[in-house]
Amino acid sequence: MSESQNIEYKESWRDEYLKWICGFANAQGGRIYIGIDDNQQVVGVADTKRLMEDIPNKIVNYLDIVADVNLLHKEDKDYIEIAVQPCNLPIAYHGIYHYRSGSTKQELKGAALQQFLLRKMGHSWDDIENERATLDDIDRQAIDFFLRKAVDAGRMPVDSLNETTEKVLSNLNLIGGEGKLRNAALLLFGKNPAKFFTSVQFRIGRFGRDEADLMFQDVVDGNIIQMTDRVIEVLKSKNDDPLNDPLNDPLNDPLKLSSLEKDILKLIVKDNQSTYDNLAISLSVSSATIKRAFRNLKVNGCIIRKGSKKIGYWMITEKGKSILK
Incomplete structure (x- = not known):
């Protein structure tokens, strides 16, 4: 079973994994397997006797919760399962609240922390x-x-x-x-x-x-x-x-285009990278007038912009082409 919202694999135990246990307790619960790699292969753990004492004690001492810590065997190798139940109260590790979301551990801050605490307290x-x-x-x-x-x-x-x-x-x-x-x-x-x-x-x-x-x-x-x-x-x-x-809506009535807008379409056919200023010079109008005409052409669905402002180009749609016929 791959890692998910409720499953986490670790090759060896580190005390920082108490954060993951905290995250599971604050979310929907889950299981952490110590001695299994990310490919779900059992690599085993050493000194299982010490870990079977240390892990439960640290969970209680640092998180004030109790989790089931089980010693399992596969292919002559020992690995540990830590089963964490969801907790009705908010759980913190060194004053920080962690939360399991998807296959990641999130550190709750700001508004997210506020909402989390309220929800846990039934508010x-x-x-x-x-x-x-x-x-x-x-x-x-x-x-x-x-x-x-x-x-x-x-x-x-x-x-x-x-x-x-x-x-x-x-x-x-x-x-x-x-x-x-x-x-x-x-x-x-x-x-x-x-x-x-x-x-x-x-x-x-x-x-x-x-x-x-x-x-x-x-x-x-x-x-x-x-x-x-x-x-x-x-x-x-x-x-x-x-x-x-x-x-x-002009989207449904392309025949309402002005003569200027039709002229712009014709010029785009010749050069689809023309700038507002170049078109304004060609048609003897202001750049502001060209911009207003382009806005109407876009709203009518006659043209669309492809690419960025610097290296993109204008493309005439089928609706725009029908006007030029």
């Missing part, structure tokens, strides 16, 4: 109580919006509309035992969630031929409860705009 990020927030940071309009939607949907009685902000948040389990607001309360109903959490926003964009061709982008921020309707409004406004209607 999630949105369940954490925010020490800086108060009820003044909650938008009552967002609460009312939520209550009206819930009443209209038949999920709550009409008299719920008169409940206090604190009562509503408490019923939703968004207030901790000491009256502190949880992060989820601020995300859902906060006046300004960005005050507490960076990058709390919803981005709506539209791309042209590829992910590098961003045609427009709208940013919707605020609390999640009100953000959803605002996102839908933005999407509707884009769909109602004929310039953004897929049925009228």
Whole structure:
């Protein structure tokens, strides 16, 4: 069996392998075989009596866990199996938390460590109580919006509309035992969630031929409860705009090209490495005008760029060729 998320082979024992045991305990558990090489060939270990005492003791002393350490035999050679069970509590080795991911050992730091510790303790990020927030940071309009939607949907009685902000948040389990607001309360109903959490926003964009061709982008921020309707409004406004209607998208109507754009296609046929400046001189227009024309040609799917900016070239698509016929 090859190395995997649950299997690791080591030719000989080193104390640093306690990190691997730590990683297995923090993940889904696993087995480390001492005396087997990466090709899964048994090479054997010496002084098995000492190792069978040292390894279990070091696991307990350094990691505070117990693992099964078994002495196995194959082809007249001894090797050791260390079977590690997943642990419900976070395990550290010399103050550092390790985690088994795939066939690698990861050292947890920063946000990854925070999420790991919360998960092991049975919490999630949105369940954490925010020490800086108060009820003044909650938008009552967002609460009312939520209550009206819930009443209209038949999920709550009409008299719920008169409940206090604190009562509503408490019923939703968004207030901790000491009256502190949880992060989820601020995300859902906060006046300004960005005050507490960076990058709390919803981005709506539209791309042209590829992910590098961003045609427009709208940013919707605020609390999640009100953000959803605002996102839908933005999407509707884009769909109602004929310039953004897929049925009228220039990708489906190549005949809308200007005479300048058609002339550019003809020049690309002659020299597909022409620069914006060279084309501008040839067509007696500005480079900015050429760039706008190229953007429209790309959006229409008439041309694509092959290679880098320095040594690449323009290629006319089948749609572009159909215009030149």
